Amino acid sequence: MDVEVLVPLNISGVWYPVYTNNPLTTGSIGIGLVVEPRIMVRGKRSNKAEVEFNGKIIEFPNLAILKRLGELKISVQSQVPLGFGYGLSGSISLAYSYLAYELGLTSLKEALYTAHESEVVNKNGLGDVIAEYIGGGIVYRKVPGAPGIGKAEKINVSWSEQVCSKPEMALPTTVLLKKNENALTYIEEFLKNPDLTKFFEVSRKFTEELGFVSNIPNSFRKKGLIIKHGDCNKEWIQHTPATNGVLIH
Ligand SMILES: Nc1ncnc2c1ncn2[C@@H]1O[C@H](COP(=O)(O)OP(=O)(O)OP(=O)(O)O)[C@@H](O)[C@H]1O
Ligand SMILES: CC(C)(CO)[C@@H](O)C(=O)[O-]
Structure with missing residues (x-):
């Protein structure tokens, strides 16, 4: 079967x-x-x-x-x-x-x-x-x-804007497993005012502190991936909830 x-x-x-x-x-x-x-x-x-x-x-x-x-x-x-x-x-x-x-x-x-x-x-x-x-x-x-x-x-949250991503490079997950004590503060900050913009704002601050930097507005980098909201043209992979x-x- x-x-x-x-x-x-x-x-x-x-x-x-x-x-x-x-x-x-x-x-x-x-x-x-x-x-x-x-x-x-x-x-x-x-x-x-x-x-x-x-x-x-x-x-x-x-x-x-x-x-x-x-x-x-x-x-x-x-x-x-x-x-x-x-x-x-x-x-x-x-x-x-x-x-x-x-x-x-x-x-x-x-x-x-x-x-x-x-x-x-x-x-x-x-x-x-x-x-x-x-x-x-x-x-x-x-x-x-x-x-x-x-x-x-x-x-x-209202999914009022498009969300999309671009895969740039493969990396092992072990590069993400370091503990950053600020994570809990960022999660609290999001939960006080939970919307898509806030999610991207705290995710960007958090991932930058781990050393993952994106120079594209309204985006963050997680490992080898850029994720952004708004302004998603055809070169990006589109995501829906x-x-x-x-x-x-
Ligand atoms: N071609 C390949 N590229 C990347 N990983 C591969 C490949 N073939 C097999 N693997 C295995 O697949 C697994 C990928 O796991 P990994 O956690 O890195 O990816 P992910 O789940 O896509 O990312 P993340 O967990 O960070 O969101 C690893 O165990 C890796 O060894
Ligand atoms: C470690 C991690 C970021 C890898 O995608 C994820 O599993 C998580 O959020 O725990």
Whole structure:
């Protein structure tokens, strides 16, 4: 049997890593954009766990943990590249585990825990899985951890302006895992006056302090990605809010 899931992207703007001795309670407090275009992922049982990304088999270290749920071959169709800052490794891991659940190989709880654990253990993400599972547009992760352990909520903002991105270079996620104590202040500042402009303002201040600078107005740089609002021409990838998390086809 072949099943298909659609999973959104998560672009965090501000994050505060929290490490514990348990991957399920390790994660980040933060705010991010949970957006389209979703990845479309088909999967079926196989004798080897494998990820095909836009037609090519890739090395995906999260598989070492994900395959505990059962060996699946999944095929990912994505309009955005891997390794730039779209939270894609989280989306792929969530898709794998959700497919294992849909195929009757595991419970939903175990599937969600395992997707999060595979991200934390491989240093590919801290807060992407919980945000992508809940859906957005803007998600506030208030308690770190896997879905069901951490807590996250959608923040309703009017999406009055276009949001778009440009992937410039692939970098490992480890460059983002440094703790900046100002993160919590920026998150508070956003929550007092939550709109898209404020999200971009605090995200720009936060990412600049981590050393990621964008010289484009109304934008910020996260890893190898520029995200901006307003004035999005055809050279940019357009994003709309993904109000639901995982969708099944
Ligand atoms: N061609 C490739 N380019 C980038 N990463 C790749 C590629 N092939 C396999 N990978 C693996 O995919 C994973 C990408 O995870 P990474 O967290 O860097 O990306 P992301 O989720 O898109 O970004 P972020 O988590 O910062 O938002 C890594 O484990 C990397 O080893
Ligand atoms: C670490 C991170 C910024 C990588 O995208 C994300 O997982 C987050 O916000 O925790």
